[in-house]
Amino acid sequence: MASSLHVLSASSQLDAMEAELAQEIWDVRHLPGVRYAAHKSDHLLNFTQIPTPFRLVLKCYFRLLITRYSLSECRTRLRHLRLFLDFYVPRYPCASDFQPVSRSDIEAYLLYLKTGADSHGKPNSTLQIWNALSRLRYFFEYLERTSSPQAPLAPVGKLIWPEDAGSSPDRRSNEIKYIPEAVLHQLEQHLHELPAVYLPVVIILRASG
Secondary structure, three states: OOOHHHHHHHHHHHHHHHHHHOEEEHHHHHHHHOOOOOOOOEEEEEOOOOOOHHHHHHHHHHHHHHOOOHHHHHHHHHHHHHHHHHHHHOOOOOOOOOOOOHHHHHHHHHHHHHEEOOOOEEOOOOOHHHHHHHHHHHHHHHHHOOOOOOOOOOHHHHHHOOOOOOOOOOOOOOOOOOOHHHHHHHHHHHHHHEEEEEEEHHHHHHHOO
């Protein structure tokens, strides 16, 4: 009897999850295992801004992503794919899949990104461009590996080249932080008050500048 109740409970949870995934807006609180910020009031992943012909394939893709990444990361990836569709749909207004995508389209999209602006009206940064192109490549690779009829006809490796977006920008590369000289001077004045365990750290700080 207990075993039967367990099976019924598991079946009910699965049905509830499938019902949620069939929606155009997912409330991730109803999806087991999804990582999200419980203290925030917004727990939704919204597909309503995705053009209808492409909505189903993106929802299939995000069924996989939502088990691997946080809600925040999934939103970011969805936003980047929506950005590509903003470029792609006017270019191929009759398309209902990604089969027509060619190398020339990717080069045009790269120019679109480089001349575009972010939500604050500022030019897209190197990091934003890298993220947009990388996440598009991940999506196309998913379509290719699953033999989806929505996949581009050309191999992904021939569409998006490694050098298109360059290497991943390091957010910290230009953020070298120095301890102010006045602070170092005060530190040296009070060296005798520091526990011995911290002295090697101070020596390294001074030696490295």
